[in-house]
Amino acid sequence: MPGVVLPSFPENVLIQTLPVVDFDLLKNEDFEETEKLWDAATKLGFWYLKNHGAGDEADGMFAMGEETMDLPLEEKLKFSSGVTGGSFGYKAAGLNVTDDKGTPDTAEFLNVAKDDILSYPTITHRSYPDAVQRRMDDVLKPFVDKSLDVTCTVLRVFEKKLGLQEGSLLRRHAIGDPSGSEARCIRNPGKTRPTIISEGKVIEAPDKLALGAHTDFGSLSFLHHNKLGGLQVLAPGTSTWHYVKPIQGHAICNVGDALTIFSGGILRSALHRVLPAPGEQAFFTRWSVVFFLRPGADVMLHALTEESSFVADAIAHLSEEDRKKFTPNQTAGEWHARRVRGRKVASNVNGTNSYRSSAGMEHNPIAFQQGISEIESAA
Ligand SMILES: O=C(O)CCC(=O)C(=O)O
Numbered sequence: 041m042p043g044v045v046l047p048s049f050p051e052n053v054l055i056q057t058l059p060v061v062d063f064d065l066l067k068n069e070d071f072e073e074t075e076k077l078w079d080a081a082t083k084l085g086f087w088y089l090k091n092h093g094a095g096d097e098a099d100g101m102f103a104m105g106e107e108t109m110d111l112p113l114e115e116k117l118k119f120s121s122g123v124t125g126g127s128f129g130y131k132a133a134g135l136n137v138t139d140d141k142g143t144p145d146t147a148e149f150l151n152v153a154k155d156d157i158l159s160y161p162t163i164t165h166r167s168y169p170d171a172v173q174r175r176m177d178d179v180l181k182p183f184v185d186k187s188l189d190v191t192c193t194v195l196r197v198f199e200k201k202l203g204l205q206e207g208s209l210l211r212r213h214a215i216g217d218p219s220g221s222e223a224r225c226i227r228n229p230g231k232t233r234p235t236i237i238s239e240g241k242v243i244e245a246p247d248k249l250a251l252g253a254h255t256d257f258g259s260l261s262f263l264h265h266n267k268l269g270g271l272q273v274l275a276p277g278t279s280t281w282h283y284v285k286p287i288q289g290h291a292i293c294n295v296g297d298a299l300t301i302f303s304g305g306i307l308r309s310a311l312h313r314v315l316p317a318p319g320e321q322a323f324f325t326r327w328s329v330v331f332f333l334r335p336g337a338d339v340m341l342h343a344l345t346e347e348s349s350f351v352a353d354a355i356a357h358l359s360e361e362d363r364k365k366f367t368p369n370q371t372a373g374e375w376h377a378r379r380v381r382g383r384k385v386a387s388n389v390n391g392t393n394s395y396r397s398s399a400g401m402e403h404n405p406i407a408f409q410q411g412i413s414e415i416e417s418a419a
């Protein structure tokens with residue numbers, strides 16, 4: 041990555057404007073900034089976060105990801121996350137499905153458990169390639185510490201705004217409890233350039249989804265990019281995907297399903313997906329680094345109606361059918377495993393049914409099911 045000059049993001053595509061939340065102000069409980077965050081989290085579920093102070097740590101994560109992804113495939117596969125619903129470890133490109141038809145993804149993942157990072161050198165869940173282990177103290181732990189500070193600060197704001205008792209959300213994300221929280225590095229290859237086979241005849245590689253439409257499985261995601269676009273969001277109540285434009289030094293944060301469930305739908309987990317970056321950016325390798333905050337594995341997912349009259353009121357206004365979605369009868373660990381498993385090519389032997397079994401709190405089930413070619417008709 042260093043030394044590669046990347047083209048800028050084109051302006052002639054549909055772009056989703058996101059509010060910019062200043063983490064410094066948020067941490068100091070600035071009233072306006074808190075309101076801005078609340079507005080973003082309850083309408084779209086996505087926002088930029090500036091002054092988060094984790095830029096250097098994210099850069100270290102990109103370097104770690106690069107060295108790991110450059111290993112031969114057979115070496116990486118020794119650390120495979122498998123197909124049974126575990127997400128920690130390495131996932132090769134093509135092992136996840138991106139739609140109802142079983143179209144494979146194009147992205148590689150490296151997921152490192154928050155628990156393994158914080159307990160290092162003691163293994164909590166599993167071991168990782170040397171390029172990861174070697175950086176546990178200097179890169180992964182500082183990245184996770186900063187990410188936990190950011191995400192827990194946001195949780196504290198949500199607790200207050202939801203009228204929950206202090207600690208209600210935080211204890212469901214207790215740092216010492218085993219959880220699905222993880223740091224992820226994603227590599228997606230650039231598209232090959234069109235080949236001119238004769239005058240007027242051009243062969244162009246079709247766009248493929250790096251990650252199919254999904255809502256995030258946990259509570260909060262803290263995302264960093266290598267300047268390349270490709271992330272698209274489908275705002276609740278709309279049917280057109282819009283790109284999120286990467287902004288230098290700005291992370292992107294989004295709400296995941298666990299918070300949607302706890303809040304009775306007040307906090308929104310918007311559908312998003314990743315495809316090749318638009319324009320000239322498409323021909324370059326795309327990297328992203330994410331920290332996913334997820335509840336403790338044993339935490340039961342349900343709307344916190346007993347703890348907040350706002351949540352109780354939100355649930356009371358839902359139809360009986362919709363209300364059911366807020367008592368999935370699963371722990372955060374079971375929810376995570378089911379969703380990871382259902383998106384695996386290996387478990388998709390029944391086609392449509394197993395892909396749909398990975399569903400979460402999607403506000404637009406059609407967009408979740410459709411592949412890349414049918415997006416604009418999502419209703
Ligand atoms: O790479 C990105 O921009 C988004 C990744 C993402 O949505 C995910 O890993 O859940």
Ligand SMILES: [Fe+2]
Pocket residue numbers: 254255256261312
């Ligand atoms: Fe995501």
